[in-house]
Amino acid sequence: MSKRIGFVEPPAPIHIELDGEVVEAYEGESVAALLVLHRDGMSRHDRDGDARGLWCNMGTCSECFVRLLEHGRSRRVRACLLEATDGMRIATGSHTQDD
Ligand code: FES
Numbered sequence: 786m787s788k789r790i791g792f793v794e795p796p797a798p799i800h801i802e803l804d805g806e807v808v809e810a811y812e813g814e815s816v817a818a819l820l821v822l823h824r825d826g827m828s829r830h831d832r833d834g835d836a837r838g839l840w841c842n843m844g845t846c847s848e849c850f851v852r853l854l855e856h857g858r859s860r861r862v863r864a865c866l867l868e869a870t871d872g873m874r875i876a877t878g879s880h881t882q883d884d
Pocket residue numbers: 838839840841842843844845846847848849850863864865866
């Protein structure tokens with residue numbers, strides 16, 4: 786079941802890779818929104834193995850770190866500040882343990 790607002794006409798879908806799974810998104814939609822849709826808002830696990838996820842949704846708490854995989858590298862980014870773009874590759878969970 787979709788969790789998106791139903792009365793808004795969405796733009797053409799794009800596709801991103803989330804933990805190796807191709808998921809549909811919309812250009813400009815936040816990666817945080819995609820975590821809510823596909824990961825119950827969970828972004829990673831901390832050093833104790835506890836699940837972490839969205840909290841402030843405005844870039845200040847750092848609870849939403851995920852890994853952006855691009856150009857053969859991986860870097861931590863805040864999901865709530867990152868807009869989905871076609872072909873983007875994101876890793877959550879154990880791939881995003883604290884550095
Ligand atoms: S949810 Fe707080 S920084 Fe993203």
